[in-house]
Amino acid sequence: DIQMTQSPTSLSASIGDRVTITCRASEAIRTYLNWYQQKSGKPPNLLIYAASTLQSGVPSRFSGSGSGAEFTLTISSLQPEDFATYFCQQSYKTMSFGPGTRVDI
């Protein structure tokens, strides 16, 4: 099974900050990497798929990059509604999620 890790586990940031979250896979997964945002009490919401493709309706301040085994999610200017937990997910071999990164104030 492919194991996913994320760093940091949590981070504190301010409105307007640039935030970067890293996701690593235990083996190369090409660009079969998705990012989700989850707010308390809600299901996850797809932000980015195929490592860098922005899901329809997602603000352009979110971006993704990477290939192989290392990926990043960047929020260019943090907004109040962005405080949430972010998960990466690989879809190269079945599926598995990273442990999540909590972004708070």
Added chain:
Amino acid sequence: QVKLMQSGAEVKEPGASVKVSCKLSGHSFTDNYFHWVRQAPGQGLEWMGVVTPIGGFGTYAHSFQGRVTMTTDTSTSTVYLGLSGLTSDDTGIYYCARVVADGGPYHMDVWGEGTTVTVSS
């Protein structure tokens, strides 16, 4: 608008089984794969498995094999998750999610609201 409507909360005793349903609307049932994801209280997301709409062929995560069954009913556009031998570790929210069967790269773009399963004596 594509929606996944899940069944209501369940409370089960240890050793029992549970069956959760997830009904698709707004899209052709047979054009999707359906995944189940579990989230224990305060924890992350755990992929449980995937089922095909026609034939109901399931691929399950190793940690659930032997206890999980995923089935489909094309006549009602509904997928089902069955889990047996429940323990307190199975307490959590169970989400269904769809992946469009277009050859990939696969991603879960529509999620149900989740079904809370509580296992307690």
